[in-house]
Amino acid sequence: MVGGGQLARMTHEAGIPLGIRFRLLSDTPQDSAAQVVSDVVIGDYRDLDTLRDFARGCDVITFDHEHVPTEHLRALEADGVPVRPGPDALVHAQDKGVMRARLDAIGVPCPRHRIVADPADAAAFAAEGDGFPIILKTVRGGYDGKGVWFVRSEEDARDPFLAGVPVLAEEKVDFVRELAANVVRSPHGQAVAYPVVESRQVDGVCDTVIAPAPGLPEERALEAQGLALRVAEELGVVGHLAVELFETRDGRILVNELAMRPHNSGHWTQDGAVTSQFANHVRAVLDLPLGDPRPRARWTVMANVLGGDYPDMYQGYLHCMARDPQLKIHMYGKDVKPGRKVGHVNTYGDDLDDVLERARHAADYLRGTIVE
Known part of the structure; x- marks a missing residue:
């Protein structure tokens, strides 16, 4: 790897x-x-x-x-x-311009977009739609909110062009929430789809994932899963594919981003699915039969643990494990720095409010934003 x-x-x-x-x-x-x-x-x-x-x-x-x-x-x-995935597939996760062009060609719904040359061209793109604000993204290298700008004016559009790399302009989508459809595909074409999840972001970084997405109609969930499976097949993906989605206020599903590797929106599967995204990624790249992606519990919630001013995670374990014996803690062995992803927690159960509260409490306590 x-x-x-x-x-x-x-x-x-x-x-x-x-x-x-x-x-x-x-x-x-x-x-x-x-x-x-x-x-x-x-x-x-x-x-x-x-x-x-x-x-x-x-x-x-x-x-x-x-x-x-x-x-x-x-x-x-x-x-x-x-x-695996091969370069012909992976380039669509590496280059947002290539991704958008390919998704357009196969008829996948996306936000309005085009490559823009400079701030004036970005302003022209805005004028072609509903005006500012718009979103500008560098076509390569961005993740977790990096390389993405919320632009309110032509003057505001200068910074994205300073790096000298192509810039993609996209409409600001009026969305209800962000969703993610995670699928895994093997070299011989077997594919499985996990339940569609709701992904909640804070400052451009994934904060909480709820599986399955609450209140999502079955037909909309099947649409999102089918869309992800079609993208995986059309692009020749081998391994795990995360398709980040917008659920819009007018009832559409739009593709935001692609990731061809295990993904933060699939971390819940470690404890909440019969076969985790990581296990299925291993199976896929080795061309082994894929495992069952179905959930083990009615609800599973993943909450990221971000670094704060509380570096002693071990002391936090004492409180969190005693308070919630079913809690699953996954730490990454990283030095604690403010805002850095240092781990995540998973909770599960039949009552969504309870599962959410347990996950948020544990993540916040480990970060040090709450002390009891």
């Missing part, structure tokens, strides 16, 4: 029961996954020679992130190394 973050850490954990030998390419020995994987190569994923050396002896290469240069992945494939 290329990338040493928490997604690699949890994917490695899912492979242990199957006896999978896991090799990791990590930036540093302190990265989340590098702390727990025995076969670690420290190196720069942007260097082709490093990637080639890492890939020797590997049966398959997969990813913790989408940032490996597309041309490097093509070189690995030319060397005979199975890359």
Whole structure:
């Protein structure tokens, strides 16, 4: 697996029961996954020679992130190394401009959009619709709110162009909430779909995920799952695909983003589904039969634990575990820094209000924003 973050850490954990030998390419020995994987190569994923050396002896290469240069992945494939998802699929998660063009071509509903050249062109794009505000995104490198700007005027549109990379303009969607449809697809075309979830964001970062999305009509949930499965098939995705969605006030479902790896909106599956997203990603990239994605409980809630002014997580465990013996805590081995994702908690049960309160209490207590 290329990338040493928490997604690699949890994917490695899912492979242990199957006896999978896991090799990791990590930036540093302190990265989340590098702390727990025995076969670690420290190196720069942007260097082709490093990637080639890492890939020797590997049966398959997969990813913790989408940032490996597309041309490097093509070189690995030319060397005979199975890359899953392959570069022809992964480029749609790497480049938002390519993604939008491809989704348009296959008839997938998206927000109004186009590539813009400068602030004046962004203002022209706004004028073509309902005017400002609009959303500007760099086509590559953005995540968790980075590389995304909420723009209210032409003057406000200067910063996105400073990096010298293409900029995508999108309409500001009048949405009710954000949803996510998570699916997994294997090389021989088997695919499974998890329940559609509601994803609540704070400052552009996923804060809470509720599975299944409360109040979502069955036909709308099936529409979202079908949409995600079609995207996975049309793009040739192998492994986990997260399709982030807007549910609009006028009843539409629009695709916001794609991620071709285990995803924050699927962390609830570790404790809330028969087969987790991580286990199914491992199965998919190894072309094993996929596991059952159905939920184990009526409701499961995932709440991210963000770093705050309370670095002693162990003391927090004492309170949280005693208060809620069913609570599941997943920490990433990261140094605690304000606003940094350092872990998440999962709760489950039959009463949504209770499940939500337990998850939020634990996440806030571990962060230190509440003390009792």
